[in-house]
């Protein structure tokens with residue numbers, strides 16, 4: 001949370017003032033080629049320059065690792081700082097005076113700062129208590145050396161109802177302690193410590209500030225793990241354990257390893273795989289995937305070697321593929337978790353396993369069974385997982401691997417899937433794979449602004465399949481309606497999704513250029529697809545209206561249906 005007002009107009013001012021060529025030029029040598037600047041990508045090892053910077057558009061994009069964005073994204077990625085920090089650094093450097101935040105925003109910030117203070121104070125208490133016998137014995141059983149425990153800040157919450165409360169009450173209000181989730185308030189105002197007789201594990205933000213705690217029972221008591229509740233600092237689906245430490249290893253390892261548990265994560269750090277993070281006992285979320293996609297090109301999923309672990313790995317695979325990440329899976333021996341294996345096999349053994357992690361499609365193939373017959377039965381499910389990948393080339397490769405493994409010719413996959421996806425399949429027919437990107441490129445880069453605006457105002461967004469492209473089209477229409485321009489810097493300032501930002505930054509470099517006279521026919525294809533999708537939706541609704549006996553709705557839908565059928569097919 002910044003003490004400044006970082007609203008959109010202010011951000012546009014910062015972007016306007018900051019010279020992206022100068023900022024990038026501090027970190028690598030740029031050479032001018034044509035309108036762009038090119039250099040060696042700082043985010044992935046390379047010998048030929050794939051890293052492009054456009055001063056005019058205020059964007060950067062790497063062909064190799066597909067990272068891209070505007071000057072703020074660059075500072076965030078390069079200097080590993082959060083958004084507000086990146087904006088403040090740029091404003092400072094380019095002499096933009098940031099207006100102070102509103103009183104409301106400042107109050108929220110004060111509150112968050114107090115929360116952070118409470119967390120740090122609790123950490124001092126917990127860490128000191130780790131020297132007691134009970135937690136010491138626990139760490140010994142788990143094979144966690146004291147120096148590693150200290151490094152991760154492990155601590156102990158005493159087996160008393162109000163031990164922490166009594167220690168902190170002189171410094172903080174009861175409200176602050178409850179707000180931080182460290183103290184629970186029951187009916188009738190009685191309060192007690194949330195964590196009792198547990199090893200405490202501080203959960204830190206990407207900036208290394210403690211935002212929550214995990215508490216591990218010493219024995220087999222339930223629940224085994226107890227987490228802080230959601231607070232204004234902490235949201236479980238957003239935070240990756242040990243991200244602050246792993247970030248330092250990302251650029252060298254060029255990948256992240258994701259495990260499920262705290263102690264799995266700590267064990268892997270111990271054997272030198274310091275690029276490891278953990279989800280906090282939740283499924284890997286889109287937010288987790290986005291956090292990783294912002295920082296690494298490749299993720300290795302390493303979950304437990306039992307059935308539940310494998311199923312969780314499949315779900316994580318889909319989410320990570322959808323975030324345009326390259327994914328592989330480290331399969332562990334049946335019934336073992338990463339902690340067991342790391343402790344038994346040490347750095348060398350585990351490193352060998354990590355190096356042999358299976359690429360996404362090979363992992364799916366292994367799960368599908370050992371005979372072609374079994375694999376065919378499970379093929380559709382696996383295809384659905386890899387179809388989440390937005391990169392057409394990688395998607396094609398994975399589909400090919402799956403088809404080959406199941407002994408089915410690649411060209412028959414479409415027919416096979418159509419049993420499940422009739423509507424979608426029919427809708428896609430006739431539209432070239434990258435027509436959506438080609439149109440977006442034409443509107444943002446090639447056509448005259450007035451011409452783009454005219455096309456865009458009546459553009460049939462419903463016919464766009466790619467969710468990221470659709471979101472961008474929505475932003476464009478909204479901007480036009482509000483009197484905004486189609487300049488890429490301005491558009492970027494309204495797009496938050498990291499995948500969408502990359503797509504925009506790489507658009508001119510990656511999407512095909514379409515001759516001006518072909519544009520209307522491409523738009524027409526999208527329009528027809530929108531109509532087809534609408535028709536199939538109407539069919540379903542008509543049936544529902546018939547069943548419900550809703551005559552008004554029925555009449556309205558039938559009118560719309562005949563309207564759609566009559567609509568002239570313009571151009572081709």
Ligand SMILES: [Zn+2]
Pocket residue numbers: 041042043044050051062063064065066067
């Ligand atoms: Zn790169």
